[in-house]
Amino acid sequence: MFENINFLLIREIISSVLIIMGVIFMLIAAIGLLRFPDFYIRMSAITKGSTLGVGLILTGMGTYFNEPDILLKVLLIIGFTLLTSPVAAHVIGRTAVRNKIPFWERTDLEEFKDYLHKEHSTHRDHERDNKHL
Amino acid sequence: MKTFIAHFLIAFIGSYLYFKYGDPMVPYNAVWAVLVASFIMFLLWLTTPSYHRSYFHKLPRAISLIAFFLKELVVANFRVAYDILTPNYRMKPAVLAVPLSVTTDLEITMLATMITVTPGSLMIDVSADRKFIYMHTLYVKDNDVEAAKQEVKDGFERRILNLTR
Numbered sequence: 001m002f003e004n005i006n007f008l009l010i011r012e013i014i015s016s017v018l019i020i021m022g023v024i025f026m027l028i029a030a031i032g033l034l035r036f037p038d039f040y041i042r043m044s045a046i047t048k049g050s051t052l053g054v055g056l057i058l059t060g061m062g063t064y065f066n067e068p069d070i071l072l073k074v075l076l077i078i079g080f081t082l083l084t085s086p087v088a089a090h091v092i093g094r095t096a097v098r099n100k101i102p103f104w105e106r107t108d109l110e111e112f113k114d115y116l117h118k119e120h121s122t123h124r125d126h127e128r129d130n131k132h133l
Numbered sequence: 134m135k136t137f138i139a140h141f142l143i144a145f146i147g148s149y150l151y152f153k154y155g156d157p158m159v160p161y162n163a164v165w166a167v168l169v170a171s172f173i174m175f176l177l178w179l180t181t182p183s184y185h186r187s188y189f190h191k192l193p194r195a196i197s198l199i200a201f202f203l204k205e206l207v208v209a210n211f212r213v214a215y216d217i218l219t220p221n222y223r224m225k226p227a228v229l230a231v232p233l234s235v236t237t238d239l240e241i242t243m244l245a246t247m248i249t250v251t252p253g254s255l256m257i258d259v260s261a262d263r264k265f266i267y268m269h270t271l272y273v274k275d276n277d278v279e280a281a282k283q284e285v286k287d288g289f290e291r292r293i294l295n296l297t298r
Binding site: 067086087104 | 214222225230246249269276
């Protein structure tokens with residue numbers, strides 16, 4: 001029943017589509033890095049676009065080789081990317097807030113005022129302490 | 134969680150042994166290996182009501198959480214991609230203070246990770262008393278801040294609470 005279907009061809013088509021989609025997402029993320037107006041929005045674009053891009057490229061690779069051990073490695077890489085990239089993004093974002101990187105002027109900061117005020121005043125204290133040392 | 138890890142290891146080793154020493158009726162490739170492993174996990178899942186009742190309900194919820202998360206990831210990526218490729222910005226960024234109903238470290242970490250991976254939203258900090266998270270988001274429809282908060286609470290937070298409580 002399955003003898004006259006060319007499985008290799010089907011696999012190649014599926015994996016090519018996945019890899020091309022991943023590359024396109026990464027390209028779009030790179031364009032977003034250049035185009036977007038402020039630091040936080042740029043970082044949103046680049047970290048998430050590349051996560052999805054890496055996931056799609058690796059899935060395509062796993063489909064092409066079609067072996068359990070390679071699939072296991074692919075799943076591990078995707079899992080660890082999903083675990084680590086948001087942590088990096090979160091730490092970079094918080095560091096930027098603490099270093100007073102400005103937001104885009106159209107950003108609605110209404111609910112964030114208290115936090116910014118507190119954070120920046122403690123930051124100033126910290127600097128003074130360091131000078132004292 | 135322990136039950137899940139034990140079942141996963143049993144299914145993994147079982148599938149491996151089946152293809153290495155058994156007499157497989159199916160060709161050796163990735164799709165069949167995954168199918169055999171999921172079948173073993175499904176059989177083990179059917180036996181759980183006798184010794185670990187909550188796991189029986191939790192596994193479907195965990196699967197639905199993962200499916201929802203992947204769907205959000207792709208949909209939000211397309212939304213950001215559209216904004217990058219068209220000349221005008223449709224986005225209205227805002228920093229929201231989302232009130233939390235999750236309390237433990239694990240739940241807050243899961244929520245923060247999922248929010249950060251979804252494009253267009255970025256966790257900045259948890260408030261000192263753990264009542265709010267500060268979240269930078271790109272799309273607030275019609276300046277309706279409450280609706281955007283509700284979206285987060287209904288989407289990820291409710292599913293995480295379903296899973297852990």
